Amino acid sequence: MLKNFFPNKIISLTNKFINNLIILLIIVLVAGVVYSLLISPPDHIQGDSVRIMYVHVPSSFIALGCFAFIGVASIINLIFKIKLIPLLAKSLAPIGFIFSLISIVTGSFWGKPTWGIWWVWDARLTSMVILLLFYIAYIFAWKFIESFEKANKVSSIIGIVGLFNLPVIKYSVDWWNTLHQPSSITLTSAPTIHYKMLIPLAIMFFSMALYSLIIFLMRYKIEVMKIKIIKKKKYK
């Protein structure tokens, strides 16, 4: 029953609220950009280049979060074979891909004025590139393998293997010497970012998460429709 009920519910909710979500996104995004570019203070060492953080950090969070979801969904998918789950993961993949790309590019722009170099192959940066490659592999598996069953299996395996990369990204800065600085926001202790900078960071994170949600809902709707069309063709 869950199988038939859930996607339709999500789609009807999407149709109802998507415009409200978009309006909310515009408001939050404008607030976030104004706050992070104009209101928030410069950093005591880095000056204004710290403002790149307001794009870089939320993008990285979302890139990792999306893959964590894809990985866990892949495990559940291989065990229980519920058709709804791969569609959720598949809809999320391009979002994670774009945000990991944004994270890498903005990180590079941030590296030049602070470290003095665009790119280094330290553990954090390298593991982030590996995440990007996993996204590409995952998306390509869906794109180029024609049979749904087969694509589902291959992409799930890619998702599960890629899951191992996530703790490596997260803890690379603690396990090894890296040029990238350690995390400012951790679960165990207070953030080492001043609250005047933490507020715009939180707003920007919220707006990017909202953007991801909107794109995800749109993509999910399309994926479900595709499945329905294929089913209809079969029964004709």
Next chain:
Amino acid sequence: MLTKKVKSRIIFLVLALLLASITIFTVLKSLEENVVYFLSPSEIYNKENISLDKKIRVGGLVKKNSISRNGETVSFIITDLKNEIIVSYIGLVPNLFSEEKGVVAEGKLKDKKYFIADKILAKHDENYMPPEVKEALEKSNN
């Protein structure tokens, strides 16, 4: 509640994941020397038969009052608060390069205490605050 098929899939996946994590752990452990981006002065000090011809990176803090400039040449001391290395470099340093801040130097060792760098990178820490907060903090510390 779980069917036999589902159960066997779970067991298979758990075993596969366990095996994969052990493999990845050992690979990373054996690659450790390549994974670290730089060595600290103490690591260089404690390392036996270190190559003087190979390019390496040294990282740590720039020691207070150790920076001296002579024309284009910059020399300073990298410390990890236990051991120190004197670094000499010709060229421009990044904006964030300063005393008591993180630095990574790329180049070759002359000996275990002397390093000729051909690239200097600044490493910053995870603390972000406005300048006036930093000033207030320093005042209250003094």
